Amino acid sequence: xSRYSLAALLCTLTVAGAANAAVLKESNLATADAQQLAAxxxxxxxxxxxxxxxxxxxxxxxxxxxxxxxxxxxHTIEASRAKAFTSASTKAPTLAVMETAQKNPGAANxxxxxxxxxxxxxxPVKAGDSVIGAIGVAGAPxxxxxxxxxxxxxxxxxxxxx
Numbered sequence: 001x002s003r004y005s006l007a008a009l010l011c012t013l014t015v016a017g018a019a020n021a022a023v024l025k026e027s028n029l030a031t032a033d034a035q036q037l038a039a040x041x042x043x044x045x046x047x048x049x050x051x052x053x054x055x056x057x058x059x060x061x062x063x064x065x066x067x068x069x070x071x072x073x074x075h076t077i078e079a080s081r082a083k084a085f086t087s088a089s090t091k092a093p094t095l096a097v098m099e100t101a102q103k104n105p106g107a108a109n110x111x112x113x114x115x116x117x118x119x120x121x122x123x124p125v126k127a128g129d130s131v132i133g134a135i136g137v138a139g140a141p142x143x144x145x146x147x148x149x150x151x152x153x154x155x156x157x158x159x160x161x162x
Contacts, residue, residue, distance in 0.1 A: 026059065029125055029133035033160050034064035037125070037135055037153055042067040045140055045149040052139030052146065055080040056125070059132050061088040061115075069139070076138040083146070084136030085115050087122030091131040094122030095147055121146030123154065127161040 034056040041054035051069040053076035058064050063081060086094050098118040101107045111118050120143020125133040135153070137146035 027127050027130055027132050029056065029058050029064055031064055033157075034058070034133065035067075036160075037157065038065040038067040040153045040157065041135055041137055041149050042069050044152050045069070045137065045146070048140070048145070048149070050140035050145065050149070052137050052149065053077050053080040054150070055084045055136045057081070057084040057088050057134050057136070059088060059130075061085040061134075064133065072139045079117060079119070079138035080121070080136040082115060082117035082136065083119060083122030083138060083143075084134045085122075086117050087124050087134035087136065088131060089116070091124055093120070093124065093147060094118065094136075095120035095143055097122075098143070119143045121150070123147055123150040125154065125161065132161070 038054045038056045042052060045052040046069055051071040053066070053068040053072045055063060056065040061084070066081070068077065083094050086097065090097050094117070097110065098120060101110045101118050110116060121137045121140075123135050124131045125135060135150040137150050140146045140149065
């Protein structure tokens, strides 16, 4: 076999191997569902007397929907988006991530990751065991209260993600 034939054979095998690479299939949050979740989260918090902003991101942490109560503070806009991003990125509630960072010195530098906000109020949106997005809420008098609004809305809309 000549050098050129061997080289051609190796190139063919390499290309054939790349062609057989697995194609990932991922679920994601639909825009209409994201809008519904954002509006419902603001309404749930308003019913408790909290003026909040709610951001909903997709599985990659990119903003899909946003809603803000009339009297929510301007800081709640970016805080809600950052909480949603942190939750989608870590695939965990931000309250749990914050507590881990406080208790574990090895995780304390999580707050140094650009875009992360280690405060309660970010909650993952799941379809089965897969995280398909997250809700971030900011403006209630405590991150645990922000998270409660998001948790209530996710429970009420669980049928969307079956």
